[in-house]
Amino acid sequence: MPHIELPEPDVGVLRRLPILIEGLKSRVGQDLLIVDEDGRRAYETDAFTAYRRVPMLVVLPRTTEEVSKILKYCHENDVKVIPRGAGTSLCGGSLPTEDAIVLCISKMNRVIEIDYANRLARLEAGITNLQITAEVAAGGFFYAPDPSSQLACTLAGNLAMNSGGAHCLKYGVTTHNVLGVKMVLIDGTVVEIGGSALERNGYDLLSLVIGSEGQLGVITEATVKLVPSPEGARPMMIGFRSPEAAGSCVSAIIAAGIIPVAIEYMDHAAIEVCEAFAGAGYPLDAEALLIVEVEGSEAEIGILLGRIAEIAARFDPKTVQISSDADQSARIWAGRKAAFGAIGRISDYLCMDGTIPLAQLPHALTRISQICAEYGLKVANIFHAGDGNLHPLILYDANSPEEAERAELAGEAILKLCVELGGCLTGEHGVGIEKRELMTTQFTPTDLAVQMRIKTVFDPTWRLNPAKVFPLAITNVMRAGDAASTPEAA
Amino acid sequence: MIARFAREKRGIEVVGHGALRNTGRVATADVVLTTSGLKGVTLYEPTELVMSARSGTPIYEIESILAARGQMLSFEPVDLGPATGAPGGALSIGGVFATNFSGSRRISAGSARDNLLGVRAVNGRGELFKSGGRVMKNVAGLDVARGLTGSWGTLAVMTEVTFKVAPLPQTMQTLAFVGLPDDLAIEALNIAMATPLEISGAVHLPKNCVDRLKVPKLKGVGQSLTLLRLETFATSIDERREKLKVALKVYGKPIELDAEDTFSLWSEFRTLSMMPFSTETSLWRISTLPTKAPEIVAAIQKFMDVVAFYDWSGALIWLEVPAAADAGAADVRRAVAVRGGHATLIRAEPEIRNTVEVFEPLKPEIERLTRGIKSAFDPSGLLNRGRMYANF
Ligand SMILES: Cc1cc2nc3c(=O)[nH]c(=O)nc-3n(C[C@H](O)[C@H](O)[C@H](O)COP(=O)(O)OP(=O)(O)OC[C@H]3O[C@@H](n4cnc5c(N)ncnc54)[C@H](O)[C@@H]3O)c2cc1C
Ligand SMILES: Cc1cc2nc3c(=O)[nH]c(=O)nc-3n(C[C@H](O)[C@H](O)[C@H](O)COP(=O)(O)OP(=O)(O)OC[C@H]3O[C@@H](n4cnc5c(N)ncnc54)[C@H](O)[C@@H]3O)c2cc1C
Numbered sequence: 085m086p087h088i089e090l091p092e093p094d095v096g097v098l099r100r101l102p103i104l105i106e107g108l109k110s111r112v113g114q115d116l117l118i119v120d121e122d123g124r125r126a127y128e129t130d131a132f133t134a135y136r137r138v139p140m141l142v143v144l145p146r147t148t149e150e151v152s153k154i155l156k157y158c159h160e161n162d163v164k165v166i167p168r169g170a171g172t173s174l175c176g177g178s179l180p181t182e183d184a185i186v187l188c189i190s191k192m193n194r195v196i197e198i199d200y201a202n203r204l205a206r207l208e209a210g211i212t213n214l215q216i217t218a219e220v221a222a223g224g225f226f227y228a229p230d231p232s233s234q235l236a237c238t239l240a241g242n243l244a245m246n247s248g249g250a251h252c253l254k255y256g257v258t259t260h261n262v263l264g265v266k267m268v269l270i271d272g273t274v275v276e277i278g279g280s281a282l283e284r285n286g287y288d289l290l291s292l293v294i295g296s297e298g299q300l301g302v303i304t305e306a307t308v309k310l311v312p313s314p315e316g317a318r319p320m321m322i323g324f325r326s327p328e329a330a331g332s333c334v335s336a337i338i339a340a341g342i343i344p345v346a347i348e349y350m351d352h353a354a355i356e357v358c359e360a361f362a363g364a365g366y367p368l369d370a371e372a373l374l375i376v377e378v379e380g381s382e383a384e385i386g387i388l389l390g391r392i393a394e395i396a397a398r399f400d401p402k403t404v405q406i407s408s409d410a411d412q413s414a415r416i417w418a419g420r421k422a423a424f425g426a427i428g429r430i431s432d433y434l435c436m437d438g439t440i441p442l443a444q445l446p447h448a449l450t451r452i453s454q455i456c457a458e459y460g461l462k463v464a465n466i467f468h469a470g471d472g473n474l475h476p477l478i479l480y481d482a483n484s485p486e487e488a489e490r491a492e493l494a495g496e497a498i499l500k501l502c503v504e505l506g507g508c509l510t511g512e513h514g515v516g517i518e519k520r521e522l523m524t525t526q527f528t529p530t531d532l533a534v535q536m537r538i539k540t541v542f543d544p545t546w547r548l549n550p551a552k553v554f555p556l557a558i559t560n561v562m563r564a565g566d567a568a569s570t571p572e573a574a
Numbered sequence: 575m576i577a578r579f580a581r582e583k584r585g586i587e588v589v590g591h592g593a594l595r596n597t598g599r600v601a602t603a604d605v606v607l608t609t610s611g612l613k614g615v616t617l618y619e620p621t622e623l624v625m626s627a628r629s630g631t632p633i634y635e636i637e638s639i640l641a642a643r644g645q646m647l648s649f650e651p652v653d654l655g656p657a658t659g660a661p662g663g664a665l666s667i668g669g670v671f672a673t674n675f676s677g678s679r680r681i682s683a684g685s686a687r688d689n690l691l692g693v694r695a696v697n698g699r700g701e702l703f704k705s706g707g708r709v710m711k712n713v714a715g716l717d718v719a720r721g722l723t724g725s726w727g728t729l730a731v732m733t734e735v736t737f738k739v740a741p742l743p744q745t746m747q748t749l750a751f752v753g754l755p756d757d758l759a760i761e762a763l764n765i766a767m768a769t770p771l772e773i774s775g776a777v778h779l780p781k782n783c784v785d786r787l788k789v790p791k792l793k794g795v796g797q798s799l800t801l802l803r804l805e806t807f808a809t810s811i812d813e814r815r816e817k818l819k820v821a822l823k824v825y826g827k828p829i830e831l832d833a834e835d836t837f838s839l840w841s842e843f844r845t846l847s848m849m850p851f852s853t854e855t856s857l858w859r860i861s862t863l864p865t866k867a868p869e870i871v872a873a874i875q876k877f878m879d880v881v882a883f884y885d886w887s888g889a890l891i892w893l894e895v896p897a898a899a900d901a902g903a904a905d906v907r908r909a910v911a912v913r914g915g916h917a918t919l920i921r922a923e924p925e926i927r928n929t930v931e932v933f934e935p936l937k938p939e940i941e942r943l944t945r946g947i948k949s950a951f952d953p954s955g956l957l958n959r960g961r962m963y964a965n966f
Binding site: 199202203224246248252256260274276280284285286287288294296299312314315334338342343379380387440441443468471472473506508509513514515519523526530531532534540541554 | 619621623624680687702705714715720741770810890915934936946951
């Protein structure tokens with residue numbers, strides 16, 4: 085039995101549903117509404133599939149103005165709203181509640197303006213991540229954050245989660261690549277936060293909005309930075325005898341003043357599965373694999389990879405292999421980017437997303453194996469080594485509620501470990517419902533009060549994306565009415 | 575201490591080391607709280623590219639500790655002390671993040687805000703809180719740490735900051751194109767920025783600004799200079815320089831500066847030494863789109879004599895204007911308003927800073943949110959009251 089508590093639906097709201105449907109129809113027209121149950125069922129979960137709730141209504145607006153009308157109506161009629169992009173959240177971030185309206189912006193996916201001279205693009209936020217790069221590739225640019233889900237996930241979801249990707253070591257995550265957003269507040273007010281200039285005017289509200297998991301408003305447009313495509317890029321693979329050796333090698337590369345675009349780590353279990361899937365030539369006899377990618381001209385790439393190989397040699401690697409051609413490079417990355425999918429083909433899994441200081445890697449991996457063994461479960465580890473973001477994939481059988489619960493408990497123990505080691509609960513997937521109750525391990529009541537007061541400024545009655553991010557007991561108090569009066573800190 | 579002032583409802587002026595005391599509106603306060611006693615680096619992991627320091631630690635101390643391990647603050651914070659009539663080198667690390675004033679390398683390495691990872695701070699309620707952490711990626715909860723950047727001590731007093739550091743480049747060179755008018759210069763800089771050559775500085779100085787340079791090799795050029803800095807490995811730099819020259823062939827044959835001259839030249843920009851303190855002039859900082867920058871300067875120039883320094887390929891303009899009753903605010907704001915962006919008055923006599931808006935006025939719906947945030951952090955309005963906006 086999955087053990088994360090979901091709030092009981094508000095029957096009063098459900099009873100008013102027919103009136104609410106009529107009300108919305110008269111404001112935005114019938115075409116935008118999904119009323120029938122089969123249609124709504126498509127929105128019952130995200131990529132955190134253990135939890136499902138069919139929303140009472142789904143709305144698919146096409147314009148900011150429609151979003152504004154919908155939110156204003158929900159605000160006036162005390163209806164909760166779940167903002168949604170593509171529903172690929174791994175933490176239940178876009179999971180509906182039965183008494184809420186899902187406001188999905190996937191239809192708002194136009195390019196508004198591409199400005200090569202100033203290296204920026206203005207887009208509707210429902211555009212997919214990969215589509216942005218596709219639109220600007222011909223101009224010699226790309227959009228840098230590259231979550232593995234980039235084919236499906238939307239810019240809105242990326243903004244709400246502050247998503248990262250394998251190449252963030254060099255290019256940063258979403259918050260480093262966005263200049264401004266257009267957002268609709270719960271009362272229907274449309275605000276422009278940030279703009280197209282590099283610097284913000286006044287308080288940095290944009291920093292608060294990015295990563296706010298749909299808690300502050302509904303993002304409808306964004307202005308993003310465009311980055312010139314590198315002349316070339318090439319990965320190399322280094323197989324090690326131990327996690328210690330791989331971890332020390334990462335430190336040594338950075339100590340030598342080299343910041344590769346990506347340093348990805350896979351443990352033995354992950355190597356086996358991904359190799360079977362992609363045939364990239366991963367070393368099957370290694371305990372740990374590093375994929376290190378550098379960019380530049382042919383000459384620069386050759387020199388840098390040569391220096392990295394020299395550094396790696398100090399750590400007694402089993403194999404050192406520089407990608408021989410574009411085809412192998414593509415396969416090396418295909419294997420890494422498909423890692424979740426490849427593992428998903430052999431087992432159900434829970435994907436954890438803690439971060440740790442790099443020096444703690446060997447210790448963390450040992451503890452993670454122990455924890456999973458205690459719960460009688462297997463684990464595969466993938467790690468964005470350059471920035472300390474660890475993805476243990478806990479394998480379990482979803483048909484066994486008992487095993488599913490054990491997997492959740494093991495996951496919790498791992499995240500607590502990450503916080504203990506000086507890291508945090510989530511590096512890129514967000515809190516959602518999954519890590520909501522764990523927030524108190526990373527934050528004091530005061531830390532959380534500081535965050536919740538900001539939520540209250542934007543969403544005074546706590547109608548947006550309820551029961552997420554903050555521990556349920558506290559959010560219930562907020563919703564119960566004294567949201568305006570801020571909680572007393574401990 | 576703040577908790578006590580909060581109970582007594584005493585206004586507090588938050589000061590680091592005085593480097594920027596003369597910028598912004600003059601805060602009204604009963605007490606001055608200085609972080610200059612909060613000193614010292616508390617964590618430094620060179621192989622994880624991370625450092626924590628107490629907020630009053632002087633920036634030069636941090637930079638020398640980093641340099642000893644071959645590292646740096648990649649966002650190259652500008653020290654406006656000398657330009658605003660305070661001593662140079664006094665800037666505190668807390669002040670750097672409170673103002674988010676980044677230097678020339680911002681275009682390739684991001685701003686101070688981009689490199690901030692976590693803070694400990696005390697808000698106007700006297701509560702000590704933390705946000706973020708010491709790891710590069712952290713999306714647990716709202717990003718309050720970055721939200722505090724640019725708030726000029728009006729929301730909370732940071733006591734400790736944790737930030738990303740970077741390796742020092744092995745070597746550097748500068749190409750200086752001579753005699754380009756502002757619009758062509760900005761065009762050239764942006765063509766360079768669109769190449770994958772990882773330009774780490776893109777500056778244009780009109781002639782009257784060049785006349786104030788100190789670097790011997792450029793001092794007497796007597797024409798405008800358009801400057802591009804390359805920083806990379808010794809094995810790459812010549813290849814990149816030659817590629818850059820090819821990309822910008824139509825803009826003429828550049829003067830080439832070696833690593834030493836490059837270092838001196840860009841150090842001048844870090845203290846804005848071309849715009850020294852004077853009561854005869856005022857100083858503005860304008861953030862806009864690169865392609866709009868020359869138009870903005872030209873529009874203001876119709877009304878007054880100006881000295882402009884374009885940084886970040888035109889996305890930032892430092893503009894010196896003659897001292898006037900409103901420090902040129904009416905003309906500057908109008909020129910910016912029609913072209914997009916925002917302007918901050920950096921230097922003017924205190925009476926002027928308290929009568930014109932120092933920060934770009936906010937749109938009503940943004941002002942509503944801004945006031946909401948201010949009162950969430952500091953409900954009694956104790957911290958740096960009036961520093962950013964007259965009424966809160
Ligand atoms: C196979 C797989 C691989 C993944 N790899 C990565 C990875 O490498 N890096 C990474 O960071 N993540 C990764 N993810 C997680 C996920 O893809 C990201 O969190 C993504 O940004 C979610 O985008 P989405 O459009 O699917 O958003 P959704 O799942 O629909 O929503 C995510 C959150 O955003 C909010 N939201 C959606 N739209 C709006 C809006 N318009 N305004 C305000 N809030 C809104 C929702 O309420 C929710 O809280 C992966 C997921 C999968 C399934
Ligand atoms: C021991 C000592 C005692 C002094 N006593 C007085 C006095 O009684 N009266 C007097 O008028 N002057 C006094 N001064 C001088 C005064 O401290 C300096 O002028 C002052 O340090 C100016 O700081 P600043 O805010 O301009 O500088 P910066 O440090 O450059 O700060 C710039 C901005 O950042 C904010 N900021 C700085 N640090 C933080 C932080 N940690 N958290 C949040 N925001 C921050 C500031 O509020 C300001 O808005 C004293 C100086 C010293 C060294």
